[in-house]
Amino acid sequence: MSSLHKSRIADFQDVLKEPTIALEKLRELSFSGIPCEGGLRCLCWKILLNYLPLERASWTSILAKQRELYSQFLREMIIQPGIAKANMGVSREDVTFEDHPLNPNPDSRWNTYFRDNEVLLQIDKDVRRLCPDISFFQRATEYPCLLILDPQNEFETLRKRVEQTTLKSQTVARNRSGVTNMSSPHKNSASSSLNKYELLPNGCEAHWEVVERILFIYAKLNPGIAYVQGMNEIVGPLYYTFATDPNSEWKEHAEADTFFCFTNLMAEIRDNFIKSLDDSQCGITYKMEKVYSTLKDKDAELYLKLQEQNIKPQFFAFRWLTLLLSQEFLLPDVIRIWDSLFADDNRFDFLLLVCCAMLILIREQLLEGDFTVNMRLLQDYPITDVCQILQKAKELQDSQ
Incomplete structure (x- = not known):
């Protein structure tokens, strides 16, 4: 490592250890590139994307609050209709017409479930081919979703949900420029065999499945824009950066942290994805x-x-x-x-x-x-x- 590079790392560390981060100084340093050593990029991006405030003292409580909020989103938005009642001890005979899959009410939980599947199938198609020039997204994460590992939770993995559904995915607002080629020539060089994935054992999750869940929750919480093809290419580098951080705590919570940073980033660039604008x-x-x-x-x-x-x-x-x-x-x-x-x-x-x-x-x-x-x-x-x-x-x- 050159003395110049060591000096740059020291400059970042000096800024980041202050009780209140000097944002302009951090911007100036980051503009010329953030060193990958010591988890500096992960921390800097969280500050620059307004996920972490400038006051260091509040970081721990804010991170705990946001990560718990994300867990709440997962519990509320991914458990399939009917399962929640089963978890509460409600017998099959007590399930009402409202809970029935054939309920014609457009606002019923089952109709919502089926509509969600149409978006989910497009997300699934896109995230499975994310960054094919590297193997990272096909590998298992060290930190699969805790709801999957908890035997008390009838948590439905999105991968299993996609495998079980026979719905045809609707076309979701594709390239509006009239150019059909949205893929990169660099990435097209990857082997076409990437469509054949090695199935991971139960209890394991590939990194692309984590990205799929982030995008699904985002689409549920933002129905005005939902999911548009290309969002997978925005969330991918964020998640990769957080999930490969040398700090094990950052890595463990990469999913929740990526979700909120992605949400903040999309708040700034979402107009690019809205055709009416x-x-x-x-x-x-x-x-x-x-x-x-x-x-x-x-x-x-x-x-x-x-x-x-x-x-x-x-x-x-x-x-x-x-x-x-x-x-x-x-x-x-x-x-x-x-x-x-x-x-x-x-x-x-x-x-x-x-x-x-x-x-x-x-x-x-x-x-x-x-x-x-x-x-x-x-x-x-x-x-x-x-x-x-x-x-x-x-x-x-x-x-x-």
């Missing part, structure tokens, strides 16, 4: 056009070239912006980019500059290429050095 000033169309207007200001020649070829920003920037570049780079590089994005005090304005930098860094290829070549470049971005991209984006920011 696409053309509003907070919607994704406005942000894509902002990438082009920034490019026009920074590199008019390249902007005109893309305009002449009728390469619209939604052909590539839709995915870049909506998924915070999580499908354009490999996971360690995505995490490094997110250090800078989470540290941005203007909350993702820097992302627009990163997208603009990505275009400028391949300007010579784009100026020489025709429509087909350029579309391939933009949908399979060729530069893998994210530090180079972030440095260029910072130059653009400083020149404004």
